[in-house]
Structure formats: C-alpha cells, structure tokens
Amino acid sequence: xxxxxxxxxxxxxxxxxxxxxxxxxxxxxxxxxxxxxxxxxxxxxxxxxxxxxxxxxxxxxxxxxxxxxxxxxxxxxxxxxxxxxxxxxxxxxxxxxxxxxxxxxxxxxxxxxxxxxxxxxxxxxxxxxxxxxxxxxxxxxxxxxxxxxxxxxxxxxxxxxxxxxxxxxxxxxxxxxxxxxxxxxxxxxxxxxxxxxxxxxxxxxxxxxxxxxxxxxxxxxxxxxxxxxxxxxxxxxxxxxxxxxxxxxxxxxxxxxxxxxxxxxxxxxxxxxxxxxxxxxxxxxxxxxxxxxxxxxxxxxxxxxxxxxxxxxxxxxxxxxxxxxxxxxxxxxxxxxxxxxxxxxxxxxxxxxxxxxxxxxxxxxxxxxxxxxxxxxxxxxxxxxxxxxxxxxxxxxxxxxxxxxxxxxxxxxxxxxxxxxxxxxxxxxxxxxxxxxxxxxxxxxxxxxxxxxxxxxxxxxxxxxxxxxxxxxxxxxxxxxxxxxxxxxxxxxxxxxxxxxxxxxxxxxxxxxxxxxxxxxxxxxxxxxxxxxxxxxxxxxxxxxxxxxxxxxxxxxxxxxxxxxxxxxxxxxxxxxxxxxxxxxxxxxxxxxxxxxxxxxxxxxxxxxxxxxxxxxxxxxxxxxxxxxxxxxxxxxxxxxxxxxxxxxxxxxxxxxxxxxxxxxxxxxxxxxxxxxxxxxxxxxxxxxx
Numbered sequence: 001x002x003x004x005x006x007x008x009x010x011x012x013x014x015x016x017x018x019x020x021x022x023x024x025x026x027x028x029x030x031x032x033x034x035x036x037x038x039x040x041x042x043x044x045x046x047x048x049x050x051x052x053x054x055x056x057x058x059x060x061x062x063x064x065x066x067x068x069x070x071x072x073x074x075x076x077x078x079x080x081x082x083x084x085x086x087x088x089x090x091x092x093x094x095x096x097x098x099x100x101x102x103x104x105x106x107x108x109x110x111x112x113x114x115x116x117x118x119x120x121x122x123x124x125x126x127x128x129x130x131x132x133x134x135x136x137x138x139x140x141x142x143x144x145x146x147x148x149x150x151x152x153x154x155x156x157x158x159x160x161x162x163x164x165x166x167x168x169x170x171x172x173x174x175x176x177x178x179x180x181x182x183x184x185x186x187x188x189x190x191x192x193x194x195x196x197x198x199x200x201x202x203x204x205x206x207x208x209x210x211x212x213x214x215x216x217x218x219x220x221x222x223x224x225x226x227x228x229x230x231x232x233x234x235x236x237x238x239x240x241x242x243x244x245x246x247x248x249x250x251x252x253x254x255x256x257x258x259x260x261x262x263x264x265x266x267x268x269x270x271x272x273x274x275x276x277x278x279x280x281x282x283x284x285x286x287x288x289x290x291x292x293x294x295x296x297x298x299x300x301x302x303x304x305x306x307x308x309x310x311x312x313x314x315x316x317x318x319x320x321x322x323x324x325x326x327x328x329x330x331x332x333x334x335x336x337x338x339x340x341x342x343x344x345x346x347x348x349x350x351x352x353x354x355x356x357x358x359x360x361x362x363x364x365x366x367x368x369x370x371x372x373x374x375x376x377x378x379x380x381x382x383x384x385x386x387x388x389x390x391x392x393x394x395x396x397x398x399x400x401x402x403x404x405x406x407x408x409x410x411x412x413x414x415x416x417x418x419x420x421x422x423x424x425x426x427x428x429x430x431x432x433x434x435x436x437x438x439x440x441x442x443x444x445x446x447x448x449x450x451x452x453x454x455x456x457x458x459x460x461x462x463x464x465x466x467x468x469x470x471x472x473x474x475x476x477x478x479x480x481x482x483x484x485x486x487x488x489x490x491x492x493x494x495x496x497x498x499x500x501x502x503x504x505x506x507x508x509x510x511x512x513x514x515x516x517x518x519x520x521x522x523x524x525x526x527x528x529x530x531x532x533x534x535x536x537x538x539x540x541x542x543x544x545x546x547x548x549x550x551x552x553x554x555x556x557x558x559x560x561x562x563x564x565x566x567x568x569x570x571x572x573x574x575x576x577x578x579x580x581x582x583x584x585x586x587x588x589x590x591x592x593x594x595x596x597x598x599x600x601x602x603x604x605x606x607x608x609x610x611x612x613x614x615x616x617x618x619x620x621x622x623x624x625x626x627x628x629x630x631x632x633x634x635x636x637x638x639x640x641x642x643x644x645x646x647x648x649x650x651x652x653x654x655x656x657x658x659x660x661x662x663x664x665x666x667x668x669x670x671x672x673x674x675x676x677x678x679x680x681x682x683x684x685x686x687x688x689x690x
Contacts, residue, residue, distance in 0.1 A: 033045065033105070033108075033160040033161065034105070034157055034158065034160050035156055035157050035158075035159070035160050035161075035163075035168060036153070036156060036157035036243075036244055036247050036248075037157065038153065038154070038157045038240065038243065038244060038247075038299055038302075039157075039295075039298060039299065039302070039387055040387060045105065047391070048105075048106065048386055048387065048389075049106050049107075051386060051389055051391060052106040052107075052386060053106075053107075055389075055391070057375060057381050057385075057389070058381055058385075058386055060351070060380040060381065061380065061381055061382060061383065061385075061386060064099075064348075064380075065099055065100075065102070065103040065106075066103070068096075068099060068100065068103070068112075070100075070111065070112075070115055073096055073115060073119070074115065074118075076092070077118055077119065077122050081093070081122055082206060083125055083126050083127065084126075084128075084204055084205050084206055085205070085206045086126075086128070086129070086130060086131040086144045086202075086205050086206070086207065087131070087144075087205075087206065087207050087210050087211070088210070090123060090126055090129065090144050090147075090148060091143075091144060091147060093119045093120075093122055093123040093148075093151070094119075094123060094147040094148050094150065094151035095147070095151075096115070096116075096119045097116045097117075097119035097120050097123065097151045097155050098116075098150070098151050098154055098155065098383075099116075099383075100112040100113070100115045100116035100119065101113065101116035101154060101155040101158040101159050102154075102158060102383045104116060104158065104159060104162070105158040105159075105160075110162070113159055113162045114162075116155055116158075116159060117155070117159060117162065117163055119151075119155075120151065120152060120155050120171060123148060123151065123152070124170075124171065124174050126148075126178070127178075128178065128202065128205075129141065129144055129145040129148045129149075129178045129179050129182060130142060130143075130144040130145040130182055130202075131144065131201055131202045131205035131207045132186070132199060132200070132201060132202065132218075133199065133200050133201070133202050134185055134189065134196065134197060134198070134199055135197035135198060136198070136200060138182075138185060139178070139181075139182040139185070139202075140182050140185045140186040140189065140199065141179060141181075141182030141183035141184075141185065141186050141234045141237070141238075142186055142225070142230055142233065142234060143230065143233055145178070145179045145182040145183055145234070145237070146179075146183055146233045146234045146236070146237035147233075147237070148175070148178070148179050149175055149179035149180060149183060149237040149238070149240065149241040150237055150240060150241075152171050152172065152174070152175035152179065152241070152244075153172070153175065153240050153241055153243075153244035155171070156168045156171050156172055156244060156248075157244065168248070169248055169249075172244060172245055172248045172249070173249075175241055175244070175245065176241065176245050176254070179237065179241055180237075180238055180241040180242060180245065180258055182234075183234035183235075183237050183238040183241070184238055184257070184258055184261050184262075186225075186234050187231065187234055187235055187238065187261050187262070187264075187265045188261060189222045190222050190223075190225055190226040190231055190265070191226075191261070191264065191265065193222035193223050193226070196222045198218075198219065199218040199219075199221050199222065200218055201215075201218070211462065213462045213463075213464030213465060214461070214462050214464075215464075216463075216491075216492060216493055216494045217492050217493050218493075220493055220496075221493070221494075224434070224493065224494070224496045224497075226268075227272055227434065227497075228281065228285075228434040228435075229281055229285045229288050229289040229292075229434075231265055231268070231269075232266075232269065232288075232289040232292040232293055233288075233292050234265075235262050235265035235266050235292070235293075235296065236262075236266070236292035236293060236295050236296040237292075238258050238259075238261065238262040238265075239259065239262040239263070239266065239295075239296040239299060239300060240295060240296065240299055241258070242255045242258035242259045242262060243259075243299050243300075243303055243305075245258075259305065262296065263300065263305075263306050263308075266293060266296050266297070266308060266311070267308070267311065269289075269293060269311065269312060270311050270312065273312045273313070273317070274407065274408035274409055275313060275316075275408055276313060276316045276319065276320070276407055276408040277312065277313035277314065277315065277316025277317035277318070277319060277320050278316070278317075278320045278407040278408055278409045278411070279317070279320065280409050280430070280431070280433035280434075280436075281339070281340075281341075281433055281434050281435045281436075282324075282337075282338050282339045282340065282341035282433075282435060283320075283321060283324045283335045283336070283341050283354070284335070284340070284341040284342065285340070285341065285434075285435055286317075286320070286321070287321075287354045287357055290312075290317060290357045291356055291357055291384065293311070293312070294356075294357060294360045295384075296308075297309060297311065298360075309364065314361050314364070314365060315361065315365055315367060317357070317361070318358060318361050318367060318369065318370050318373065319405070320407060321354070321357075321358065321373060321377075321378075322369075322373060322377075322398060322405075322418075323405035323407060323411075323413050324336045324411075324413065324426075325373075325377045325418055326424045326426070326444075326446055327377065327418065327419065327420045328420050328446055328449050328450060328451060329420045329449030329450060329589075329590050330449075330572070331343055332376075332377070332420065333352045333354070333377060333378065333379040334446075336411075336413060336424070336426045336444055336455075337444070337455050337457060337458075338411065338426075338428045338436075338437075338439065338444075338455065339428075339433070339435045339436045339437050339439070340435040340436075340437075340458055340459075340461070340495060341435070341458075342455075342457050342458050343379075345457075345571055345572070351379060351380045352378070352379035352380070353378075353379050353380050353381070353382040353385075354378045354379050355373075355374040355375070355378030355379060355380070355381045355382065355385040356374075356378075356381075356382055356383075356384035356385040356387075356388065357378075358370040358371065358373040358374040358378055359371070359374045359378075359381070359384070359385045359388045359389055360384075360388045362374065362388075362390065362393055363388045363389075363390045363393075366393075368393060368394060368395055368396035369395075369396050369397070369398050371393055371394070371395040371396075372395035372396055372397050372398065373398075374395075375395055376395075376397075376418070377418065398418065400417055401416065401417065402414070402415070402416050402514070402542040402543075403415055404507070404509055404514045404516075406504065406507055406516070409430045409431075410429040410430030410431070410502070410503050410504045410518075411426070411427070411428060411429065411430055412426070412427050412429060412504055412507065412516055412518075413425070413426040413427075414426075414514045414540040414542065416542050416545070420448075420449040421447075421448055421449055422447070423445075423446070423447040423540070423542055423545045423642065424444070424445070424446045424447070425443065425444070425445050425538065425540045425547055426443065426444040426445075427441065427442065427443050427444075427516070427518060427536070427538060428440060428441070428442050429441060429502040429503060429504050429518035429520070430501070430502060430503065430504075431501045431502075432497035432498045432499060432500055432501060433497050434495060434496055434497055435495050436495075436497060436498065437459070437470075437471045437472070437475070437476060437488075438471065438472045438473040438475075438476070438485055438486055438487070438488035438498065438500060438523075439455070439473065439476040439478060440473075440478070440486055440500055440501070440502040440518070440520040440523045441478050441479060441502055441518050441520045441534075441536040442455065442473075442476040442477050442478035443477050443478075443536075443538065443547075443549070444477070445547060445593070445640060445642070447545060447591060447642035448590055448591035448642060448643070448644045448645075449590045449591060450569070450588035450589070450590050450591040451569035451575075451588070452568075452569070452586055452588065452591060452592075452593035452640070452642055453477050453566050453567065453586075453593065453640065454477070454567045454568060454569040454620075455476060455477065455567070456470045456475050456476065456567060456620045457571055457619075459471045459475065461494070461495050462491070463490060463491025463492060466612055466613055467610075467612040467613060467616045468491060469610060469611075469612060470610065470612065470616070470620065471488065471491070472485050472488050473485030473486050473488070474565070474610065475567075475610060475620070476565065476567070477565055477566050477567050477622075478564075478565060479534065479536065479551055479553070479562055479563065479564050479565075480562065480563040480565070481524060481528055481531065481534070481553055481560050481561075481562055481563075482528075482560045482561055482562075483563065484527055484528055485527060486500050486520060486523035486524045486526065486527055487499055487500045487523055487524075487526035487527050488500065499523075499526060500520075500522070500523035500526065501520075501522045501523055502518050502519060502520035502522070502523055503518065503519055504516055504517070504518050505517050505518070505519045505535070505683070506683070510688065512541065512542070512543045512673075512688070512690060513539055513540055513541045513542060513543075513688055514539075514540045514542065515537065515538065515539045515540070515686075516537070516538055517535055517536070517537040517538075517683050518535065518536050518538075519533070519534070519535050519682075519683075520534050520535070520536070521533050521534050521535075530555050530556050530557055530558050531553070531554075531555060531556075532554040532555055532556045532682075533552070533553070533554040533682035534551075534552070534553045534554075535551075535552050535682055535683050536549065536550070536551050536552075537549070537550040537551075537552075537683065537684055537686075538550075539675065539686065539688070541666070541673060541688075543671070544641075544666065544668055544669075544671055544673060545642055546639065546640060546641050546642070546666055546668070546673075547639070547640040548637070548638070548639055548640075548664065548675060548686075549564070549637070549638040549639075549640070550635070550636075550637055550677060550684045550686070551564055551634075551635070551636040551637075551638070552633070552634070552635050552636075552679075552682060552683065552684055553633075553634045553635075554632065554633050554634075554682055555632045555633075556632075557632075559630035559631050559632050560630055560631070560632075560634060561601070561626055561627045561628065561629070561630050561631075561634065562626065562627050562634045562636060563624050563625070563626040563627075564597075564624070564625045564626070564636055564638060565622050565623070565624050565625075566584070566586070566595065566622060566623045566624075566625070566638075566640075567620055567621070567622040568586045568620075568621050568622065568623075569588065570618065570619050570620065570621055571619050574588060574589050575587065575588050575621075576621070577607050577621050577622065577623050578607060579605045579606065579607050579623065580594070580595075580605075582596055582597055582598065582603065582605070582654075583595040583596040583597050583605060583625070583638075583639075584605055584607065584623035584625070586623075588645075589645065590644065590645050591642055591643065591644055591645055592642070592643050592645060592649070593640055593641070593642050593643075594640075594641045594643065594649040594650070594652075595623065595625075595638060595639065595640050595641075596638070596639045596641075596652040596654060597625045597636065597637065597638045597639070597654075598636075598637050598654035598656075598662065599627045599628075599634070599635060599636045599637065600631075600635060600656065600679070601627040601628055601629040601630075601631050601634060601635075602627065602628035602629055603625060603626065603627060603628065603636070604625075604626050604628055605623060605624070605625050605626075606623070606624050606626075607621060607622070607623050607624075608621070608622060608623075608624055609621055609622075610622075625638060635679045635684065637654060637662060637664065637677060639652045639654070639664060639666065641666070641668060643668075647669075648668075648669075649668075650666065650667055650668030650669065651665075651666070651667045651668070652664070652665070652666050652667075653665040660678055660679045660680055661676065661677065661678055661679070662676075662677040662679065663675075663676055663677075664676075664677060671690075672690070673688065673689070673690050674688070674689045674690075675687070675688050675689075676689070
C-alpha cells in the first residue's frame, strides 16, 4: 500500500504530455468538431473513435448508446416534461443529452446530435435547476444543478459545429445563471455555514409528490454536506462550468470567483479521504466522489489553472477499491456493501460502471493494476473510461493468494483472491460517516460464488419508511445486548453520521489464518452505559476455509444476554436459512454455510425476520444465536464453515475443558484444525494447531 510519501513521489510523474494545458489559440479556432476541447482535442478524438468502434472493452458502451430509445425520449420531450420536476425530469434530460452528444462525437450521427440539442433546449426552459433554496428564495445547487451544468458544458463542447455559436453562447449564459451561481451558493454555504440564512426544499418542486416522507431537517446541512460526496458534485460542476463559461466569454470577476470557490472546495477533500486513499462513505459513493474530483483535477490542469494531482493518494485509492471488491457468481462486480453501498440488482442501474476511476489512475499514474481492475472488476466501461483509456498500456493482475487489507478507516477485509469462488470476510469497524448504518463489528462472508453472511442491501434513506430499521444494528450481522443496539441517529436530518465508533485493537497474519479484534464499546455505551466492554474477534482460516467468531460482552452491574445475528442473502429469492443442532444452515444455489455455536451460558437459535413489511422482511431472513443465562461476562463462540453445494459439511466439536478454556475442533475435507480459546479478560486469547 503506498504511503503518502510514496504517493507524492509518484505524483510528480503523474501527468503525461497529452494532459498538459493546451494553447488557447488552438482551443478557440472555428470549424471544429469540438467547440471547447474541455477534456480531449481532435487528435485524441480520432483515437477515441477507433477504440469506441473496434475495442472489445467498449462493446457494452457501444450497445448502450446505440440502443438508446430515441422515440421514447422524443415523446417525453414533446408531451411529458414537467418544468418543476427536478428529481426525475431535469436529471433525465441532462443524462440523455450527454449520452447522445457523446454518441455523436464518436459516430457523427446527426440524429443523435439533434436529440441531444433538443434535450438541452428543453432543459433551458426550467426556471430553476435544483429544488433546494437558501433563505427561501435563492436556488442552491447540489446534484440537479450540478448535472445540468455538466450537460450544458459537455454538449456545448461535444456537439461542436452542429450547434451555431449564438445558441451555444445562450446555453452557456443560462448555465452560468441557473447552474454555476447555485453551485457557488451551496459551496459558499458549506464554507461559511454561519452566514447561511437557512436551507430548505422548494415547495413548488414536485419532489414531495415523489417522496412525501422525505421532509428532513436541513438546518444542519451546510455542516453535514461539507464532509460528503454532495460537496464534490457542485465543486466539480462549478469548475467545469467556469472553464466552459470562460472559454466562451473570457475571464471575468464572475469566473474568477467561481474558480476560487471551486478550487477551495476541491482542496478540502485532502482531509476527507484517508491518508491511504480510503473514503468513508463506501465504494459506491467513493466512486461518485472520486470521478467528480478527477474531472475537476483534469480540466484545471489541462487549462493551466491548478495542479491538484497530489491532492489525494490515488494509488492508495486503488488499493481501497481492490480491498472492497467481492465478486460473486451472479455479479462479478459486487462490492463489500457497508452502509448504503451496493450494486443495484435490476435494469441499467444494475450494470455497475466503476471503471472510469481506475482507468484515470492507470493513465495518470502509470499503474497497470488499475487497468486490470477497470477491465475485470469495475463493471461496464462508460464514456469516461473511454476518454481516459490508454491503449498502449497492458493490464497487470494483482497478487494472488490470501491477503489481509486493513484501511486507515479501520475497515478490514480478508480474502483468498478476486474470483467468485474465493473467500472474503469483511468487518465494519471504525468511526461514523455519512451513508453509514449502525453496523459496528458487523461481518460479511462470501465464498464459492455466494453471499453467505450478508449485509442488508441499501435500506431506505427516509426515516418515515417502515423498513428504516434495517439501517439499525438489528438489521445487521452484528451483536445486540438484551436486544438493544449500539447508537444511531433518528434519521431526521437524512443519512448523516452517527456518534458510533469502534476500532481494530489487534490483528495478525499467521500460517493458514488471519485474525483481528474490534472493540465497539463506545458505540454500545451510548445506548447502554452499563456496558464495560464489547469486542468481536474474527479468525479467518483461509485454507480450510472457515471463520471463528468470538463475541465477548462485559457489563458493570446488570447481567445480560447477548444475541448475534447472521443474515442470509435472499434478494433473488434463492436463499434460505434454517436452524440446526447448536447452530444454523444457510443455503444458496452454489454454496451453503454451516454454523455451530457454544457458550458457557447456553445457546438458543432462532430463524427470524425483521418486523418490517413482509416484502422486505422476506428478502432478509436471519439466524439469531443467543446466550440463555444472563451474565456480567457473556462469551459466545460461533464457527462458520462454507461448503460448495453438495459437498460434505465437515464436523465441528466445541467443548469446555475447564472454566476459562474452550476447545474447538474442526474437520473438513481431510483437514483437521484445533483452536484452543481462553475466555479471559475483555479480549479472548486463542491458539491454532493443525
């Protein structure tokens, strides 16, 4: 994993000649297929067209753009657009415009260009480009104004001479007024929250028609958003919009003000990404954030305005996305889905597109393993992956075999490789973050192509939704104390961070296994002050494979029972979980998980569903393993054995040899492992013998 010093040395070599700022004379000449050359010029355009039409990497991109339903979109433009629908309609217009404009740039398909232009013309009719207001009257730009700025800037560039100069100027002028200024206003509010009068949602927008329960308290949002992906989006859009506006109208006080604010906001992400390149909102939001930062970084450098390539440890970010990769049989691009992360399961959204950032890292930091990730683990390659593709580079696979990744966030993942068959065991320790759940010390296990211990997939954002409890500890493969969770907020301000914290207090690698212990005491004490200590120790026997989980809870005065929950994956209706002798069994089409548990306080096992609407509850069945006798020091041992479908499950024997010692014997596939566990202090000790 690159250190900050290593990264800074790499960064000094980061920008190849093709990304150096281009002469303004070349940028402004007429008669060009590109109007602004914001990210590529005619020479690069020819190479991109060749890759688009011939390179097998971009088959999915070609098919998606060629299959775009133009008749449906024209019907939408003619009779369905509502000019106050910001949640869906303006977003649809900006997305459609960009897709068709890019397709025109690649193919010179004039019908696509006309549709792109018509989408922008329709977008220009929206009197407001976002549904958030400052002081009840001034639009502030978060996502919708940002995406509209990008659509206007990119289409003005990529449509080139197809759009006459007067209309292009009109687009960019409107973009400045309805897009750049609102983005500036939101970023200014995050920078100076004490100067904000008050943010609110625009009651004239149709937003609440679509989401009537989302009436969240925005009073603290200038502080909350200042540490999230929702700052990167307007910061990048304001950067790109300011450059496009300046290309058209020249430098002015307005563009200087926009650029100063945009660059300031982008620079603050130096402290929002961890030193090792990790990002605490999770992989889905990390990609969204990183892509916007990369776009801004690229255009600022290209036009000689700022060099921010060393802002974030981008090679370390590559380690982060590798560390969180979790391919399974039905989704080769699956990720460790802590918090609100995870791949959509249906439709176009179910085709993840996270290859552009690795492609950007490959191009700018000469990192061939980034190219391998883009090709193998990032999903469909999109427009930005093509823009940053360097055909001369050859992909290099990451190292194979068992490995333990521990990020600066205190997220930890053990794996045996990057294939669906490989074992992955992940734990969410660490501090609070936006888009988190109440999931400290929760685990995820996948092996033999299947999710075997799951993290519930993307529970609802809204606290008014009856399935919102899926966000709490009760909805995760974690521990409850007398049925009580660790701390979480009430959702009234959105998906913001809680106060719950945990930390990895030890970890190690030995022959045949990895281990770590996470201490979540502070998180649970916020709900149950009598908790003296709660730790979860995980031992990953990667050669077997198997997982031992040692849960220890110590109370100060009031004896308690503890419950460890293990969720099955049933989003596709193909998973089930049943109680078994001293444990449970989870079944998936290609694999099973056999679990065995023991405690000095006795155990009980139930298969349950959350008290939420049945449609969601059925997708997330779980086994609850609980101690039976209340104790001041509860200790629960759980053994998880993944097996291929049809394979003998193996045998597990857990016995107590004396008061503080348990002996765990595992036999599977002619392999025998003995684990001697000492129930001492707050963190159990153990010895492994094979």
